[in-house]
Amino acid sequence: xxxxxxxxxxxxxxxxxxxxxxxxxxxxxxxxxxxxxxxxxxxxxxxxxxxxxxxxxxxxxxxxxxxxxxxxxxxxxxxxxxxxxxxxxxxxxxxxxxxxxxxxxxxxxxxxx
Numbered sequence: 001x002x003x004x005x006x007x008x009x010x011x012x013x014x015x016x017x018x019x020x021x022x023x024x025x026x027x028x029x030x031x032x033x034x035x036x037x038x039x040x041x042x043x044x045x046x047x048x049x050x051x052x053x054x055x056x057x058x059x060x061x062x063x064x065x066x067x068x069x070x071x072x073x074x075x076x077x078x079x080x081x082x083x084x085x086x087x088x089x090x091x092x093x094x095x096x097x098x099x100x101x102x103x104x105x106x107x108x109x110x111x112x113x
Contacts, residue, residue, distance in 0.1 A: 018024075039057060043050045 015024075039054070043053045046053055
């Protein structure tokens with residue numbers, strides 16, 4: 001366990017429950033091969049120069065990253081608010097108000113470590 005890049009016993013347990021190295025490497029290899037095949041097929045199928053076609057993939061991947069981060073941020077904030085509602089922690093926010101941006105940053109960074 002000392003040689004693994006995953007820090008902490010909970011992270012290690014989740015890693016093992018999700019299949020460990022075998023599942024991680026198999027999934028990464030499959031996704032890489034599918035992506036490479038799709039890129040190769042698109043370059044060969046479209047009658048444009050290859051650098052221009054690969055430029056479209058840069059924009060596609062950037063858009064996918066932005067979409068995933070937006071969904072992750074919204075899900076994390078709503079989960080934190082739900083947790084505060086069930087534990088009645090939200091009552092302390094009413095007694096000590098904070099600006100909306102500060103509250104949102106607090107929810108996003110809460111339990112991030």
